[in-house]
Amino acid sequence: MEDVWDLVVVGAGPAGSAAALRARQLDPGCRVLLLDRAAFPRDKACGDGIAAHARQELALLGLPGLLDDHRPTPRLSVTSPGGAHVSAVVARPNHVVPRRVFDARLVEAARARGVEVRRHRVRTLTALGEHVVVDGHLVARAVVAADGANSAVRRLIGVPPSPDRHTAIAVRGYADVPPDDDVQVIVMQSEAWPAYGWSFPVGDGTANVGYGLLLPRMREIGLPGREILHGRLARLLPLLGEISSPVRDLRAHHLPLSSGRPVPGAGRVLLAGDAASLVNPLTGEGIYYALLSGRLAAEAAIGSPDDPLRAYRRGLRRALGRHLRTTDVLALAARSPGFIDAAIDVAARRTEVFDLLVDVGLGAGTVPPRLAAAVALRWFKNLA
Numbered sequence: 525m526e527d528v529w530d531l532v533v534v535g536a537g538p539a540g541s542a543a544a545l546r547a548r549q550l551d552p553g554c555r556v557l558l559l560d561r562a563a564f565p566r567d568k569a570c571g572d573g574i575a576a577h578a579r580q581e582l583a584l585l586g587l588p589g590l591l592d593d594h595r596p597t598p599r600l601s602v603t604s605p606g607g608a609h610v611s612a613v614v615a616r617p618n619h620v621v622p623r624r625v626f627d628a629r630l631v632e633a634a635r636a637r638g639v640e641v642r643r644h645r646v647r648t649l650t651a652l653g654e655h656v657v658v659d660g661h662l663v664a665r666a667v668v669a670a671d672g673a674n675s676a677v678r679r680l681i682g683v684p685p686s687p688d689r690h691t692a693i694a695v696r697g698y699a700d701v702p703p704d705d706d707v708q709v710i711v712m713q714s715e716a717w718p719a720y721g722w723s724f725p726v727g728d729g730t731a732n733v734g735y736g737l738l739l740p741r742m743r744e745i746g747l748p749g750r751e752i753l754h755g756r757l758a759r760l761l762p763l764l765g766e767i768s769s770p771v772r773d774l775r776a777h778h779l780p781l782s783s784g785r786p787v788p789g790a791g792r793v794l795l796a797g798d799a800a801s802l803v804n805p806l807t808g809e810g811i812y813y814a815l816l817s818g819r820l821a822a823e824a825a826i827g828s829p830d831d832p833l834r835a836y837r838r839g840l841r842r843a844l845g846r847h848l849r850t851t852d853v854l855a856l857a858a859r860s861p862g863f864i865d866a867a868i869d870v871a872a873r874r875t876e877v878f879d880l881l882v883d884v885g886l887g888a889g890t891v892p893p894r895l896a897a898a899v900a901l902r903w904f905k906n907l908a
């Protein structure tokens with residue numbers, strides 16, 4: 525057995541690095557161990573879209589300039605399943621940074637702050653009085669499980685995996701685009717709805733392009749997943765912008781949606797990010813929620829060592845409670861593509877509605893009653 529760690533973090537994606545960084549920020553003397561089965565830099569299937577809201581979290585973690593050398597993407601273009609279209613400058617620009625770069629920078633920042641980083645795949649977990657023993661030899665006062673969509677720790681503490689109806693699957697690749705392309709393009713699809721394709725330009729003459737849909741919709745199609753994902757992405761490419769090369773480095777992964785979120789932990793083990801099913805069910809955005817929940821998990825582990833789960837649940841409720849209830853309802857309404865057509869239609873006419881939708885889809889936004897009424901009215905008009 526080694527000495528006791530104040531915090532062991534499993535998984536060094538955005539949720540895990542945020543937890544490790546926050547713990548040392550709150551208590552520079554605490555002993556924090558960050559474990560990942562992969563060596564960094566490592567790739568991760570993702571659209572690489574880093575919302576302005578995520579940059580706000582980076583600032584809270586003491587890393588306000590982490591993406592300063594990457595060009596912002598000021599414009600967002602969205603086409604609804606029925607063809608309603610909005611293209612506008614976002615209130616605060618997003619960034620597109622390949623995860624190979626972004627995640628490695630976070631891990632380096634954690635290391636520089638005194639976190640011990642080890643390559644290690646976690647396989648077992650045992651509660652032992654006021655401690656948790658990881659893989660029989662790592663003793664922790666608390667564990668943050670940030671091991672992603674197929675979290676092993678989540679299984680080990682008896683929390684069931686995300687149900688299929690609350691899980692999406694998406695593929696991403698890279699392709700060449702004009703170097704001055706600075707528009708994030710999202711094209712929704714009525715076929716196998718809800719489904720959409722995207723092109724997110726990195727700023728170096730390449731774009732991250734991808735396609736995703738709900739897992740049950742993919743199963744209904746009855747073809748091999750790879751055939752569906754790759755085939756539909758290829759068919760969508762002409763709608764996604766000026767793409768001038770074949771798509772390379774295709775890679776797919778599951779997205780556990782927050783509409784199916786579980787209890788976020790057990791005892792002294794706290795689930796964060798995808799392991800806690802915190803992906804936005806309307807957009808598939810997860811990095812902001814990973815950074816936020818990782819930070820909150822560390823605050824609970826370090827600030828409330830006697831009952832970290834209770835403190836964590838309170839923190840999550842305060843930060844995301846209303847937002848998550850909002851997206852639960854919107855995800856139900858969005859089963860009808862006409863609802864999204866109406867929302868995009870209203871957003872195209874009113875800048876403040878566009879900004880609000882961005883906040884709901886990429887941040888912790890909620891829907892004021894006046895906006896709900898405007899979208900409902902448009903939806904009914906479209907139906908009439």
Ligand SMILES: Cc1cc2nc3c(=O)[nH]c(=O)nc-3n(C[C@H](O)[C@H](O)[C@H](O)COP(=O)(O)OP(=O)(O)OC[C@H]3O[C@@H](n4cnc5c(N)ncnc54)[C@H](O)[C@@H]3O)c2cc1C
Pocket residue numbers: 534535536537538539540559560561562568569570571572573574575644645646647670671672673675676677694695696734775776777778779796797798799803808809810811812814
């Ligand atoms: C195709 C696709 C496109 C997406 N596009 C976007 C987007 O544009 N913007 C956005 O915000 N979100 C996007 N998402 C969602 C986003 O990728 C996730 O929400 C985000 O990566 C969650 O971060 P995380 O830290 O919780 O988990 P991850 O980033 O998955 O990190 C988990 C880490 O845990 C490690 N690990 C796993 N098991 C173990 C183990 N047993 N022991 C030790 N380590 C382990 C892994 O190696 C990994 O490094 C997309 C997802 C997909 C699949």
